[in-house]
Amino acid sequence: MVKIVFIEESGNRREIDAVIGDPLMYSAKDAGIEGIIAECGGSAMCATCHCYLLEAPEGSMPDVEVAEADTIEFNANQPRENSRLTCQIVVTEAMEGAVFQVATGR
Ligand code: FES
Numbered sequence: 001m002v003k004i005v006f007i008e009e010s011g012n013r014r015e016i017d018a019v020i021g022d023p024l025m026y027s028a029k030d031a032g033i034e035g036i037i038a039e040c041g042g043s044a045m046c047a048t049c050h051c052y053l054l055e056a057p058e059g060s061m062p063d064v065e066v067a068e069a070d071t072i073e074f075n076a077n078q079p080r081e082n083s084r085l086t087c088q089i090v091v092t093e094a095m096e097g098a099v100f101q102v103a104t105g106r
Pocket residue numbers: 025037038039040041042043044045046047048049050071085086087088
């Protein structure tokens with residue numbers, strides 16, 4: 001487990017235990033993070049797991065692959081430079097302390 005912080009749509013700051021080796025979306029859903037819906041179940045198609053990455057230890061985040069980038073561009077509301085789909089981020093120990101803000105405007 002590693003600690004990951006989510007700032008929910010309402011502004012609540014929540015620290016969750018994320019399971020190493022699983023997509024971050026699973027841990028966010030299990031923790032009941034408000035605004036993480038994950039309609040497609042993690043297939044990088046729905047963008048309802050869309051968050052903004054605010055902070056992360058250097059080099060800890062995987063690169064954005066083409067499928068993730070396309071879904072963010074075409075399906076996500078209010079995409080930004082720091083947009084990520086949490087279903088496409090497999091949790092590693094190096095991510096301890098990363099901070100995500102749940103994207104707004106769904
Ligand atoms: S759960 Fe659908 S894009 Fe992440």
